[in-house]
Amino acid sequence: MTEEILSISSNQDNTCFALGTSDGFSVYGIEHMRLKERFKRTFSGGLKIVELLYKTNLLLLVGGGSNPAFPPTKLIIWDDYQNKAISELDHDSEIISAKFRKDIIIVVLANKVLVYDFKNLNHKEVFKTCPNPKGIIAVSYLETKIVAFPSVEEGKVVIADLEKETSTTIEVHKHEISLMALSLDGTLLATTSSEGTLIRVWRIETGDKVKEFRRGKSVATIYSLSFSCDSKFIVINSNRGTIHIFALTNDSEAQNRMSWVSNIIPGFGGVYSCCSSPVTPEIYTHVFFSQDDIKDKYNIIGITLEGVVMRFHLEKKGGKTDIVSEECTSVF
Known part of the structure; x- marks a missing residue:
């Protein structure tokens, strides 16, 4: 076999x-x-x-x-x-899924989220969710101890602060939630729904929506969703075989970085269209920003279920920033 x-x-x-x-x-x-x-x-x-x-x-x-x-x-x-x-x-x-930090382990079952103390493996928390066959969960990894997961009500998210022992529920979509991601510092939450057309970004502290991006008009299955390490950009990809990068800041520097994108979607100011990626449609690909110790350098990694690793970076040329595809490597 x-x-x-x-x-x-x-x-x-x-x-x-x-x-x-x-x-x-x-x-x-x-x-x-x-x-x-x-x-x-x-x-x-x-x-x-x-x-x-x-x-x-x-x-x-x-x-x-x-x-x-x-x-x-x-x-x-x-x-x-x-x-x-x-x-x-x-x-x-x-x-269905599991995550861990240096202090806790999070286990996701079909309709609940369990939190364990990593030192002694004692139960710390149990949260009920709506049916969650994808094991959707988002965890912060720096100072804050935030866990976000689907509520018992469709389209709503529970944001639990395990340090303060508090939780809030916010409605993020009208449809079933398909994916979530927290910024590294736990201050922002990105969500997508089963429609796969909109990406919304929420401020954890207030529960307010700070950005709304449109991937496209056609329904899509979002495969991955990730913040850059400095929380200035979001990268997503879907079964449509395209990588999208969205800028979370409105400053001119960020706008210049993203000027490689070909057009702006009418009616959605500041929301950029996508660039094509070599990812084959319908093949699951995990895409994320790779951490780099060089300031303002953005590297992107894509890994397919076929074991192909694709590498991209954003490169500034003549006042514009382009996405540059580097070599593909097979690791499988």
Whole structure:
């Protein structure tokens, strides 16, 4: 049987990504747009969830595929340095998604979100949600301890501040929520609905909508949604085979950065059209801004379920900024 990729994830600060496969996982580091395999592990079955904790050897694993390495109801905390599971968390239903920070682990089931203390694995919180078959969840990774997830009511999001032990609910779309992302500092939340036409950005502190972008008029399935590390841009892609980048600031510097886009959608001031990407339509691609230590340099990584890694960067030429496609690399 040919090995296949079951999942793609980037770590908390977008410096690494992990592939869950039908017989294990692989972890790659990204530095100045260069890829390096950090470590990989082979199992006797598949992994549908592989989440890496920053650049450590700690991972969250959940079995999946036609021959799961572990029961899909069991969360494995894996230490690759020791080459073994150091803890396990059993659940009464299938785990849909999981995330973790240095202090907490978040597990998403079909209709609830569980929060565990990472030190002792005790339950901290349990939140009910509407049916959530995609395991939609967004987590902040810096000082604030914010978790956002679908409410029990369709189109609404619960924003929970685990530090302050408070939560608020806001209506973000009329249709079912399809994807969410928090900025790295946890101050902004981006959401999309099952229509896939609008991307809305919300301020966590007030619950106010600060931006609304239009991807297009046709319905689309949004594959990925991510903020740049400085929260100035959002990148999304969909089954339409196109990458979109939107500017969150209105200053002239940001506008100049995005002048490579071909046109402005009438009636939506400051909202830019997309650039074409080499992503084949209908093939899932995970796209995100890669962190770079050079100020105002924006690198973009795209990884397909076929194991192709595409690299882009924004480049300024003659007062305009273009998106430049770099070499594609196969890692699978």
